[in-house]
Amino acid sequence: MKKIISIIVVILVVAVLVYLFIIKSPTTETTQVQTIDTTTSISGAVDKSNPFDVKVDPYQGYKNPFNQNN
16 A cells, blocks of 8 residues: 555656646746846847847937938
8 A cells, every 4th residue: 555655656746847847947948038138138238139129319309400301
């Protein structure tokens, strides 16, 4: 009887470990990638491969009086 219970416990432990390492691993990898992206954007390093890294023009909306085109 103890042997059957121990086999069931081992199967449950293996199932939980497989669930944690195989099913949960893609979510942890995506969170690590997001933290790397935020640190590079906060430090000011411009990532050329990131299309969402848009520099904000501080003079946006300012009309140049010497420019005839605006």
